[in-house]
Amino acid sequence: MRVERFLTESALCHREKTALVAGVRRLSFGELDTLSDRFARALAREGVQRGDRVVIFLDNCWEAVVAIFGVLKAGGVFVPINPSTKEEKLAFVLNNCRAKALVTQERLFPVATVAREVAASVSLIVVARAKERPPQPGYLRFEDALETESPLSAPDPGIDLDLAMLVYTSGSTGFPKGVMMTHRNVVAAATSVTTYLENTADDIILNVLPISFDYGLYQVLMAAKVGITLVLEKSFAFPQAVLDKMKVERVTGLPLVPTMAAMILQMKDIKGSDFPHLRYITNTAAALPPAHIARLQELFQGAKLFSMYGLTECKRCTYLPPAELTKRPASVGIAIPGTEAYVVTEDGRRAGPGEIGELVIRGAHVMTGYWENPEATERALRPGPFPWEKVLYTGDLFRTDKDGFLYFIGRKDDIIKSRGEKVSPKEVENVLYGLAGVREAVVIGVPDPILGTTIKAIVALAPEWRLSERDIIRYCANHLEDFMVPKFVEFRDELPKTESGKISRRLVGNALEAAE
Amino acid sequence: MKDIEQKIRQFIAENFMFREDRSALSDTESLLEAGLIDSTGVLELVGFIETEFHIAVADADIVPENLDSVRTIVAYVKGKLAAARAAA
Numbered sequence: 264m265r266v267e268r269f270l271t272e273s274a275l276c277h278r279e280k281t282a283l284v285a286g287v288r289r290l291s292f293g294e295l296d297t298l299s300d301r302f303a304r305a306l307a308r309e310g311v312q313r314g315d316r317v318v319i320f321l322d323n324c325w326e327a328v329v330a331i332f333g334v335l336k337a338g339g340v341f342v343p344i345n346p347s348t349k350e351e352k353l354a355f356v357l358n359n360c361r362a363k364a365l366v367t368q369e370r371l372f373p374v375a376t377v378a379r380e381v382a383a384s385v386s387l388i389v390v391a392r393a394k395e396r397p398p399q400p401g402y403l404r405f406e407d408a409l410e411t412e413s414p415l416s417a418p419d420p421g422i423d424l425d426l427a428m429l430v431y432t433s434g435s436t437g438f439p440k441g442v443m444m445t446h447r448n449v450v451a452a453a454t455s456v457t458t459y460l461e462n463t464a465d466d467i468i469l470n471v472l473p474i475s476f477d478y479g480l481y482q483v484l485m486a487a488k489v490g491i492t493l494v495l496e497k498s499f500a501f502p503q504a505v506l507d508k509m510k511v512e513r514v515t516g517l518p519l520v521p522t523m524a525a526m527i528l529q530m531k532d533i534k535g536s537d538f539p540h541l542r543y544i545t546n547t548a549a550a551l552p553p554a555h556i557a558r559l560q561e562l563f564q565g566a567k568l569f570s571m572y573g574l575t576e577c578k579r580c581t582y583l584p585p586a587e588l589t590k591r592p593a594s595v596g597i598a599i600p601g602t603e604a605y606v607v608t609e610d611g612r613r614a615g616p617g618e619i620g621e622l623v624i625r626g627a628h629v630m631t632g633y634w635e636n637p638e639a640t641e642r643a644l645r646p647g648p649f650p651w652e653k654v655l656y657t658g659d660l661f662r663t664d665k666d667g668f669l670y671f672i673g674r675k676d677d678i679i680k681s682r683g684e685k686v687s688p689k690e691v692e693n694v695l696y697g698l699a700g701v702r703e704a705v706v707i708g709v710p711d712p713i714l715g716t717t718i719k720a721i722v723a724l725a726p727e728w729r730l731s732e733r734d735i736i737r738y739c740a741n742h743l744e745d746f747m748v749p750k751f752v753e754f755r756d757e758l759p760k761t762e763s764g765k766i767s768r769r770l771v772g773n774a775l776e777a778a779e
Numbered sequence: 780m781k782d783i784e785q786k787i788r789q790f791i792a793e794n795f796m797f798r799e800d801r802s803a804l805s806d807t808e809s810l811l812e813a814g815l816i817d818s819t820g821v822l823e824l825v826g827f828i829e830t831e832f833h834i835a836v837a838d839a840d841i842v843p844e845n846l847d848s849v850r851t852i853v854a855y856v857k858g859k860l861a862a863a864r865a866a867a
Binding site for chain 1: 797811812814816817818819820821822837838839840841842843846847
């Protein structure tokens with residue numbers, strides 16, 4: 264099965280039912296299906312062919328959902344990009360995947376234009392809510408793309424082994440890698456997750472997570488699959504406004520990351536009884552502190568809380584059945600349905616209970632590899648227990664208890680999780696070194712009560728240079744996505760180095776811990 | 780009363796605008812849409828209002844209608860101060 268069939272089949276069963284609520288716009292499954300058909304037709308007319316990559320650079324708006332399904336219906340591969348991405352990174356992604364088209368919105372058009380100038384492969388840019396501009400080749404208003412009346416010529420634009428999406432994720436080298444997901448991979452992941460969440464067409468999910476982030480993206484895909492109404496919000500900056508929406512729309516499912524949970528628990532006047540429809544809450548990206556688990560359960564008494572763990576390379580690895588939460592609050596549970604998750608020691612053995620090793624994942628949800636990056640693919644996908652297949656080495660250290668439940672211990676590399684998203688310290692350091700006056704820089708994660716982990720840069724300036732903390736933060740904000748920008752900057756004369764003279768992130772981190 | 784607007788503008792300029800290389804901000808521009816504030820930004824803004832103007836900001840007040848542009852923030856703060864004076 265292909266992913267766009269999620270929508271076409273739901274449109275057959277629930278034609279008039281509300282599929283999407285985004286701001287004041289409400290779309291039924293039938294409307295969403297028709298609009299994405301038209302968008303697909305427009306893409307095809309503009310030359311997008313089977314297998315072509317189309318970058319989706321939009322915030323959480325209805326146009327993004329239309330674009331995702333439109334690209335798939337045209338046989339293309341969609342590539343979601345965080346709307347706070349800056350010019351260089353967007354250009355890197357466009358060039359890395361040799362994108363054919365870029366779908367964006369007026370607010371992001373200046374960034375998109377700069378990036379497109381250095382991306383020769385991009386022959387089409389589609390702009391939502393665009394202001395009036397003279398017609399030009401390779402430029403299309405999103406609204407005009409939806410005017411196309413003619414039906415799609417090919418009802419099936421490909422097979423399920425085709426790529427459905429490329430999701431870029433931070434790599435320890437500092438350059439993002441495109442995780443290749445076939446339709447089959449996505450369908451396997453969405454089927455497994457909706458199975459353990461026991462989703463039905465009666466559910467109403469509220470999603471504020473960016474749909475450029477796989478946790479947010481899958482809310483869109485799973486809602487289409489099951490016939491769920493999705494309430495899409497742009498931000499959690501005003502939690503009260505989002506919670507009011509939850510109440511009005513009678514939301515049954517709320518996906519969270521720990522930062523959002525911390526913000527909810529910080530609210531003084533919130534009453535759980537305002538949300539009688541809430542059936543479940545999910546958390547992933549980083550572990551919730553046990554105290555927050557207890558308080559969330561107390562607040563939302565009718566809702567089940569799912570602690571989960573995953574990575575972009577297979578979407579989701581594990582979940583803790585809610586019945587186990589009181590007994591083992593620190594566990595992220597067991598493999599999701601239809602998959603396997605186990606711990607392997609450094610010498611390649613299966614670890615026993617309590618023994619620490621790397622988590623390995625086996626299942627149809629595991630990615631096909633990193634886009635045009637055989638070295639990184641070979642490190643992540645390695646021979647498994649059977650000669651005919653590869654399994655995913657997650658790079659995360661785990662242990663199990665005596666009943667086989669899994670516990671996250673830490674990362675094997677230096678990747679930081681901030682606001683639930685992966686940040687490569689190397690990527691931030693590369694940007695810092697681009698700022699004149701920075702002689703040495705190292706980036707680490709420091710604990711933060713709301714963000715979980717926040718980014719700190721430690722910088723040594725070149726002689727005679729005067730830069731303030733603000734100068735550095737401003738420069739980073741101009742070159743990095745919001746969640747990657749350091750919140751704190753510390754200046755030192757010299758950064759600690761290893762015996763070989765390399766700046767040591769570990770030594771910097773240890774010194775900070777010792778100081779606290 | 781000009782004072783309130785100046786203080787608020789100064790706070791926004793010093794804490795949010797420098798990141799985006801912005802020098803001007805209209806009275807009605809949405810801080811959220813402009814990408815000037817995010818979740819932590821709103822918390823910082825609320826903290827600033829509470830300490831600077833000695834106002835208790837209720838959860839229900841932390842909504843875009845009150846806090847998403849210079850004009851709405853100024854109106855909100857003035858309203859709260861007037862209510863406090865009336866109660867005193």
